[in-house]
Amino acid sequence: MADCQNGANVTESASNLVELNAVDFAYTAGGKPILSGLSMRFPRGKVVAVMGGSGCGKTTVMRLIGGQVRPQQGEILFNGANIPALDRDGLYAVRRQMGMLFQFGALFTDLSVFDNVAFPLREHTDLPESMIRDLVLMKLNAVGLRGARDLMPSEISGGMARRVALARAIALDPALLMYDEPFAGLDPISLGLTARLIRSLNEALGATTIIVSHDVNETFQIADYVYFIADGRIVAEGEPEALRASADPFVHQFVHAEADGPVPFHYPGPSLADDFTGEAAR
Numbered sequence: 059m060a061d062c063q064n065g066a067n068v069t070e071s072a073s074n075l076v077e078l079n080a081v082d083f084a085y086t087a088g089g090k091p092i093l094s095g096l097s098m099r100f101p102r103g104k105v106v107a108v109m110g111g112s113g114c115g116k117t118t119v120m121r122l123i124g125g126q127v128r129p130q131q132g133e134i135l136f137n138g139a140n141i142p143a144l145d146r147d148g149l150y151a152v153r154r155q156m157g158m159l160f161q162f163g164a165l166f167t168d169l170s171v172f173d174n175v176a177f178p179l180r181e182h183t184d185l186p187e188s189m190i191r192d193l194v195l196m197k198l199n200a201v202g203l204r205g206a207r208d209l210m211p212s213e214i215s216g217g218m219a220r221r222v223a224l225a226r227a228i229a230l231d232p233a234l235l236m237y238d239e240p241f242a243g244l245d246p247i248s249l250g251l252t253a254r255l256i257r258s259l260n261e262a263l264g265a266t267t268i269i270v271s272h273d274v275n276e277t278f279q280i281a282d283y284v285y286f287i288a289d290g291r292i293v294a295e296g297e298p299e300a301l302r303a304s305a306d307p308f309v310h311q312f313v314h315a316e317a318d319g320p321v322p323f324h325y326p327g328p329s330l331a332d333d334f335t336g337e338a339a340r
């Protein structure tokens with residue numbers, strides 16, 4: 059066993075809440091590979107960001123960790139358990155330790171703010187209603203919205219709704235928090251507030267956070283470590299300061315939001331000349 063031969067590896071593994079080891083993934087067997095040989099580390103207590111262009115597979119990484127999809131190859135370890143190998147009950151138990159805020163993850167519009175946050179507690183625990191009330195108010199307090207408990211989603215702003223969604227994601231005190239594009243569609247003030255909340259909730263819960271985002275400024279402010287994915291692989295990784303200073307062309311283009319660089323502006327297709335002369339149609 060590798061454990062016996064290499065003490066350093068054991069220590070390293072134990073310090074990661076989540077690990078991806080050489081993961082290959084395609085949505086259909088034999089279909090277009092989305093992730094190829096992807097390995098990532100998510101150390102306990104840290105905020106780690108997964109970044110990259112639209113369609114590069116960021117949400118897919120979250121679905122793999124959540125066990126919604128299974129890889130063709132490789133391991134996805136959560137607390138040492140290989141997620142793809144878990145049975146239904148095992149997966150359910152592991153998911154209980156994960157708080158997820160999905161991309162476009164909306165609140166239940168027919169439930170009040172209070173009932174939205176209470177939902178996972180009622181779904182996953184047998185706690186008495188009096189205790190659920192205390193827990194919900196604590197979570198709402200943590201996001202500054204205890205006073206909004208009786209409002210309906212239609213009565214609150216988009217920024218407030220995102221904070222209610224955060225409170226719902228942390229309702230069960232998860233060990234792992236995963237946020238998919240948590241800054242999308244927010245005004246600059248809500249954006250800054252949400253970013254600071256994501257950081258402070260991680261500290262308060264003693265959790266580990268994974269953020270999937272393409273928003274460099276906000277993400278770099280709160281992430282301890284950043285992975286950049288392109289073409290199903292990691293093209294760059296490091297601490298935000300190091301990446302900001304990186305001369306790597308991909309990182310430079312992404313961090314400085316340049317239209318031209320290794321990531322082309324144009325979707326691959328026939329040349330402009332061919333399209334206009336009709337050559338492309340032949």
Ligand SMILES: Nc1ncnc2c1ncn2[C@@H]1O[C@H](COP(=O)(O)OP(=O)(O)O)[C@@H](O)[C@H]1O
Pocket residue numbers: 085092110111112113114115116117118119
């Ligand atoms: N359910 C699905 N079935 C087939 N292909 C999918 C599915 N979901 C996403 N894809 C494809 O997988 C790739 C990665 O998607 P995704 O992980 O959502 O990217 P990102 O979150 O980085 O924008 C994209 O090319 C997308 O079209």
Ligand SMILES: [Mg+2]
Pocket residue numbers: 116117118161238
């Ligand atoms: Mg996505």
